[in-house]
Amino acid sequence: MKRKRLFTARRIRTLDPGAPIVQALVTLGGRVLEAGDADVLRARHRDAEPVDLGDATVVPGLNDAHQHLSDLADMAADLDLSEAGAASLADAERLIAARVAAAQPDDWVVVHRYDDGALGGPPLDRARLDALAPRNPLLVVHVAGHWGVANTPALAAGGIDEDSEPVDGGAHGRDADGRLNGVLYEESLFRYSWGEHRVLPEKPVEQLLDGLDAAQGRCHAVGLTSVCDAFVGPSQLALYRRARALDRLTMRVAMLVSEPVFDGLQAAGAGTDLGDERLRVSGVKAFVDGAIAGRTCAVSEPFEGTDDHGLRLLGDAALGQLVERVHAAGSRMAVHANGDVAIDALLTAYERAATAHPEITMRHRIEHCTLLTPALRARVKALGAMTLPFGSYVAQHGGRLVEWYGPERVERMFAHRDLLDDGIVVGGSSDHHAGELPPLLALQSMVTRTGLDGVPVGRSQRVSAEEALWIYTVGSARTTGEDDVKGALAPGLLADMTVLERDPCEVPGDAIAQIPVLRTVVGGETVFER
Template identity: 45%
Template structure:
């Protein structure tokens, strides 16, 4: 199907079509951006004379894949950030060299920022204040952890944020210290988010590239998502500058995936004053809810949880702050999307939601992002409160060894508990948390169905789901999480014609091989936005 169809209606067929509505049609008809009929190839051509024929051949078509929680705007940095992922910089010496090369082309006083750094996969000395001071004495130098929950700062970057030796930890964050009590540059949770990103009422310290550069970067990021089979994504932490970025990209026709935006809660007051609430927008760009964060990272060992050795982790928001934010957003009629990984954090969020629902009944479907440590009793509370958990798809595969290291094998086996959620009757979405985890949804399907970690071990076989359940999560489930199940998730009449063409059937493939299935092309609103052939 070309960018602009030659006929008002197109009839699309493939050897295998999974509309996920309980049927198995040979073909479907598309008018505008919507599926208007399904059935046999010949029957649809007879029903729609003159329709354009799109025969995709010996492939499998599934509804467009939908990532319910990722961070594409974080990657729209216009090339300002140095990639410090382990593939690019496997040693701390490589990290220093990459940052020094950037400092050499940056005017004195300009920021030198790296991201995607993974201390567990980067060998050599720690990337801390001393190492970053060796990069440059003329530039503030900052390195952002892959999880975006931790960063490391050189001396000038610490001073720019107002941090000095002897300072106490800020509320909801931690300042790393060496054996002598001197700040070592490691910043966790609010210590770095409020110091550099502009949270907590502060002005952001990190400079943004120009609007045009960010739109170009965002377009490249969305194309990468299209190449993975994604037709929709929910950006799980949007600031005003990101909101403007998406508006500019939409106006310029640069969105190649449908985007839902979760506005950071500190900016919600202004949105509420304007009467904005969940659902504002159009099928391409939509205000999906309000994001807040209550604890740390599961893969980094900082989620607020109970363990055999006692409670542990970082509580990012105090109990009264959680309750106040939940009440403000709920009473304004918007969806809450609350980051909570550990069982203690999840319990605090549920307490606040249950309380506000009793006092102010409203038909709102709130979310708990990640909801990583959940037992059957808590899953029953989620179901009763109509709260949607948004668990990681590929984390058991990608971060399973870290889960075992931080929490022990017994707790780790039940993290990202897709089976527990489904058994409780909960609709489960699929999410990557990219760049904190792998982007590719087909890898997530493999992780969810096998629970096989990168080292080959199986982590929590009891939490495995079927391939159909995993695919349903990344289609129907993600649409449900954003309140769009009436228009997304299935290839059925009345729903959007968003679909992915695969070279093998994920429902007939060995679960161990799901990640190897190739995406042939990706279509949004009946128009092809990415093709493997065009990439060659």
């Protein structure tokens, strides 16, 4: 039986231009039936179950259009240094040592969210990890997710020795004597947890489902109703399908699938924009370069104080072939491009595909799109491409961004202001687990452009709170091709809501992240309540 509900609150920001602020919503069958004055709707819908939210502010369900929900499920049993509260290198080593001591002999120990810049001290290397775990294979992954450190048993398990050549798109770190120091970059790291040659043991399905339950719970607790999982391979797709079949998928999930998954869809006569409002394929994922926080992105000017220009993961020829194949099929590409060199290469591939197939008008995505120039931005606009800059990176990394990239470049990073002014679609993106999860922290970061360390970073790119909210609702929905069903609280759209103790558009910018999330509602049903 479809249940009709009447939600009332002090203020409901609908993001519907026709009725931007109301006091009541009627929902039926998971959708908004009507929005307006509370007394009028109460009289009109006497059969509706009342849900009085008091003095709260309601906004459309917050939507993180680039994060890694399935990775969170896979990581749930591993050690997360951030969640464990590591504040120094000594803390990190103590936590790792305890995890190794609790492991069975020869069991893998995997550690995530190691932040070398925040923890201080000498960077972890093979020798330090060997001292912590002389027998167990130990892999420590950097917070950016694009490099990690392995001890000797972990290198051996991956078939890496002193004479090994890195895989395409990867690199092996070496010390001053030319010996392996355990650092694995990009594809050399990815192959440990991805693809048909995965080195790490697969986790049992029930363990992954439990991890997915926990990950969804964390997301709902910070106000998220929708996410886009930014890299879904065959095993991740199987996990989502299993969760959906068991009615354990409480989040709305759009997926950016790997090339092998897309090949399977093509063989079945399908492509992107396949699925429904709970689980759907939204794009095909590829990587051009590395990470901003990991300092592996492809840049024309080296990172500050170095002669390092980062890494390309996919060459021009391979990138162009993939983009044209997906574009010609009428499907959406969603390609990771951080540095200006990578963005230039990706735009060239998009432009050539559009020229070769002018009859196809698919709007592609640029994941991160970090180091923009005015010339690159003009090309993005001309293509109608959609962008997903990091939402919370200024808050998270603060002054370190200035140290890594210099004061001029940070004025062009995460260019929310310039992109909006140019009429380019911008979606909300945490890139969690690389970035911080709470969307309210991202809103604060975009509004203040000030790190949690107090350092201002590229303040010319500040946006208003209303604009930041639009990015994490309407903008995110557009980037997954779903703005016809969600993003606003308007009649006919999905009844997804985030209920906040205070209005993010009324509090000081530096107080947005502290607003408590009171309730999260998906399709008219409460999935989290404080």
